[in-house]
Amino acid sequence: MIIFKNISYIRNYNLTKQLRFNRFLSSLNLWEEDLTSDIKHKIEKHWKDNIKYDKYIEGHASKEKYYVLPMFPYPSGSLHMGHVRVYTISDAVARYQRMNNKNVLHPIGWDAFGLPAENAAIDRKINPNTWTKENIAHMKTQLENLGCSFDWDREFRTCAPEYYRWTQELFLKLFERGLAYRKEALVNWDPVDKTVLADEQVDENGKSWRSGATVQKKLLKQWYIRTTAFAKSLLDGLDDPLLRDWRDIKKIQRHWIGECDGISFDFRVEGSELDFLTLWTDLPEYIRQVKFIAVSKDNILSRKENLDECRDTVRLEALVKNPFNSETIPVYVTNEISFLDSTDSFVGIPGICAKAEEFANNHNIKFDKINPLNPTEADKKRLEIIEESKKSGIGGHQTSAKLRDWLISRQRYWGTPIPIIHCDACGALPVPRTDLPVVLPDIEHAQKGLPGHPEWVKAACPKCGGAARRETDTMDTFVDSSWYYLRFIDPGNTKEMFNKEKIAASMPVDLYIGGKEHAVLHMYYARFINHFLHSEGLVPEKEPFKRLLVQGMVMGRSYRVKGSGKYLPEKDVEVLDLKKNRAVTKDGGEPVVISWEKMSKSKHNGVDPVETFKEYGTDTTRLLILADVAPTSHRNWNTNTFPGILNWQRRLWLTVRDFLKHRTSPPPAIDDKQFQIHDDYMWDSRNYYVVGTSYNYLMTQQISVAVSKLQGLTNSLRKVPPAVFARSKQFERALAVQIIMLAPMAPHFASELWSGFRSAPNRLNTEEIDWTGSVFDQKWPECDEEYRLNLVCQVNGHENAIVKVRRSDLEKLSKEEAFNIAMGQKEVQETLVRRNVLDNNFTLYEGFEGIINIITDQPPPRSKETSDEPQIV
CATH class of the missing domain: 3.90.740.10 (Valyl/Leucyl/Isoleucyl-tRNA synthetase, editing domain)
Structure with missing residues (x-):
């Protein structure tokens, strides 16, 4: 119990308490400074540890769950721009969903087994575990610097016995159901990596997916997973209405399954x-x-x-x-x-x-x-x-x-040991569950593989007790990644793979983000495992991923000598005409071919994200990677596009500076009529850009368009005179939503802008804004009830007319009322000539639009894989 001696002490105590609370929300007060890279770095340093976000809570009573999952990275040691893109996208979505009061799960881990780590460790004569841990530590620091709001307390690496013990459990479940078996077969052999490959890991030219070597055929006894047992289920699952935005991936999966x-x-x-x-x-x-x-x-x-x-x-x-x-x-x-x-x-x-x-x-x-x-x-x-x-x-x-079964045997050290013991008398037997995990031997380096460690290979038969030997093949790393999305939900469970009640509350994944290169292998295997676990009653849905966002690659400009095909760094090239792609070598004047290609060290066209962070700041890099190009399209990394983002940030900075200035020392008032025109313009701008930005965050996930919408709102804010900055409630509302809607993309910069905004005097909007909270404590903005939204009138799914309807009225419309409005439109009437109306559907997307679709007896042909229906996250 605290006893205060006098009133002044109480006031001082409360002031100290408030100051302690506010220091996490306080601005750096650098508003008189120009926005330089140095200022951006100071902002990011200040806010890095002060941006708080709610962690995921299983079975939250009042919040709807939202599971956003980027494909977890292989720990190569350094981030590349592809990593920056996928994790910036996932973080923007996660922050947006939290601000919409969702209970968000956004985990990260490491796909840590595999040939690259083993080969690198062999070259350096060290243990692959040592190499992998060092790379993870370095990449984790880089990801933290990217400012992503991951649930780091759920982090794991697939090469840890605590994880692969359950991968072995998964194998045993398959083995017990007759879905894991061993047979002699003609297999694909990689002569460089000295291991077998699944059919999916050999390209159309007969080359290995990793080494690029020509694959040979060998007769070997190998372990298989009977994926064909679920072929029909996997094929039919592609028609599950749960799946959204799968498009090309569905086609690829259908083609693969047959x-x-x-x-x-x-x-x-x-x-x-x-x-x-x-x-x-x-x-x-x-x-x-x-x-x-x-x-x-x-x-x-x-x-x-x-x-x-x-x-x-x-x-x-x-x-x-x-x-x-x-x-x-x-x-x-x-x-x-x-x-x-x-x-x-x-x-x-x-x-x-x-x-x-x-x-x-x-x-x-x-x-x-x-x-x-x-x-x-x-x-x-x-x-x-x-x-x-x-x-x-x-x-x-x-x-x-x-279709063929999944060949999972790999003749390498750095992988999950297959939990089987071979006895000459009893055959191939599963390792007793009490003996799991079967842990890899601790070795100096992996050159010999598991057969080269006889003491580890020796085992007792679990049936007769006689001398036996362990299986020396390890599992394909795709087995590890076939179920990781489930372990993230219950990573600390030491008694089972996961608690199925927790899985039921959290699955399926609402949004899965990754590259199209995983459209066959990973997606097929992950779907198979989930279908299998569903058949065992362990997961609630057959399909593990509701919605896909397949992000495009980040491309770099490459320079290749026309005659020899040799790739050159940019410093060795003289560009004559970039628009016409004309260039020559500096040392000999040979013609050079300029093209956009996937970033690669061998092509000298990679960009180090760390250098970009240093030059422009983390949030600017995030905005650069999100702007201009849709997430699903390839992104040409071109500095010519940078000035637009840099100038936009500068104008946002100036806008908050001017707001503080004019609220602190108001300029002379303007004519009431002129003021009302500007005030109405701010009202309309706020509503227009709230709808447009939110639509592209939520429905289409065209985040690049959301960036463009926010830039448009900045233009509107900069157009009005200082008197409106000083006295307009609608300006204040519009500036607030500008910063709030920027926050998922640029969390540090938006936090600083908000801290400046909330420090201004003469506040006018006390109903919508939480002036005591951070930008991430604010509710995601919605358009006003009086704002007019679109009622889209369609015939057989094709737009014919748009009618503007007040939001308050649109969201009360019945199906019959919407149909009558559509039938009153001239364009609809003309389209319906010589057609009989059979039915109609009315779909309302609250806060965005309504769609009335009139169905006739003469519908135009529609593609099976496309839909005009907006896709909601």
């Missing part, structure tokens, strides 16, 4: 070391009538027979057993049958398939005539076969002919 118009089965092989052969047929209802298997010379059975002769057809010694009737089936290596794209086998069912019947007749294969089943019988038989196959563990999964 049409799931057949069933795959595992047939055991006899007379060969091969365990089984996975076969696909679009006639599963006749699977008992298979009379032969035809394979190409690239098939694993052909390779094991070492067939070098180029004969049309060869019968192999190996036989395949039909699991449905135990009959043995001959195998032919042949060129006579044309195989489907991306396939190397054909299930011969003569009597029902003309191609199979012709082959059977040519090779004296006996078969009985088959009476075709009618559609109802065929469907029933197909379901019976599928059910029988699944019960027997031999497949029965609806998939496409071309």
Whole structure:
């Protein structure tokens, strides 16, 4: 209990308390200074630790959750401009959603296993763990300097046993369901990185995705994940109405999965070391009538027979057993049958398939005539076969002919150990869960790989107790990243992968941000794991990501000698005409080709973000990366675009300076009529730019357009005379929303502008503004009830007319009233000539617009992948 001796002491105590509170909101009071880079650095230093934001709370009682997730980085050691772009975008969205009273989860971690770290560590003769930790520490400092509001208390790295213990648990769940298996197969071998690659990691030219080496084919026994078991689920999931803004990614995923118009089965092989052969047929209802298997010379059975002769057809010694009737089936290596794209086998069912019947007749294969089943019988038989196959563990999964299971084995040290023990007597057995994690051995460097550490390899069989050996392959790093978005929700859990109640409260991810280069591999694997976990009852939705923002690359100007193709740094080039891309080398006058390409050290066109931070400041860099170009488009990093942002910041600085000046020492008043004109102009400008900026933050996420809108508002603020600065409530409102809407993009600069704004005397707006709080304590602005919004009148989804309606009226409109307004528009009436109205839909987006869509009997053709409907976060 505090006892005060006198009133003056009470006043001093309260003043001290208020000063202590205000020091976190106080301005640097440099308003008489010009806005230089030095001033910007002082602002960022002052505000770096004083910008507070609410952390995510699971199951918040009064706030709607919002999970924004940028793809976590590989710790290469240094940020590049691509990192700056993706994390600035995600941070702007996270801050915007918090200011809209959302309970925001915005985590960050490290995709820390993989070949680059291992190869770098081998070159330096150190442990990859040491190399990785050093890189993480350096990159974390850079990300903190970028000013991102990450939930750092949820940070993890995938190479930590605390994380990969649960990746191993995930593997065991798949293993127990028959979805993780080991088989000998013809695999892609990278001769440079000395490891196998999944099909997805080999480009269309047969090159490795990482090393660029020509991939070789090898016969190896490897671990696979049976992703084909969920092929139909993954294909159908792309039509889930939950998904927003997937567009091209849907097309890419559909192409990769293929049409799931057949069933795959595992047939055991006899007379060969091969365990089984996975076969696909679009006639599963006749699977008992298979009379032969035809394979190409690239098939694993052909390779094991070492067939070098180029004969049309060869019968192999190996036989395949039909699991449905135990009959043995001959195998032919042949060129006579044309195989489907991306396939190397054909299930011969003569009597029902003309191609199979012709082959059977040519090779004296006996078969009985088959009476075709009618559609109802065929469907029933197909379901019976599928059910029988699944019960027997031999497949029965609806998939496409071309899709392959996920090869996860990697012959490298720096990855998650596969939790399997091999016993000569008992076979391949899972490591008991009580023995997890299986931790990598602590080694000086990774040159030898796991087989080179015999003491680590030795193990006791968990079944018979005899001598056994650990699996020495590690998992593909895409396994680690296939479920990380779930671990962020419950990172400290030491008893399970995650608490499913927490997952139910936080999933799915509302916005996932990353590069298009992950459209096949990562997105496919992450979707598969989530579909699998959903089938286990552990996650609430099949699809893990609601909305995608696929950001474009940051491009740098490159200079390449026309004759040799050698890339040169800019300092070695004399530019003759940049507009016409004409340049020559300085030392010899050789022609140089100028182009925009992805930033790369080898192309000498990279820009170090740290240098940009030093020259322009963090917030200016953030604005530069967000402005001019939509997030989904490639960004040409060109200093010619910088003056627009630099000048805009300077004008914002001057605006707040003038506001303080005119509020402190008001200039002479102007005529009431003129004042009212300016006051009305400020009212209209505030509402117009609030709607436009918010629309591009929330609905389209065209943040570059939001920047343009904010620049337009600055122009409006600068147009009015000093008397309006001094006496207009509408000016005060407009300047407030200017700073508030800037804050997610430039948090330090906006905080300083706000601290100056809130220190001005003669405040006029006490209803909307929290004068005691920071800019991030303010409510996100909305347009006024009297402001007129658009009622968009469409016919079959195409805009015909726009009617301006007061917001208060628009948000009360019924479907019938909106339809009547639309039908009263001349443009709509002309469009409806010779068309019959079938129905109409009215959609209201509060605070933005309403859309009335009239549906007729003659709709124009529409693309399946596009929609005119605004996309809401």
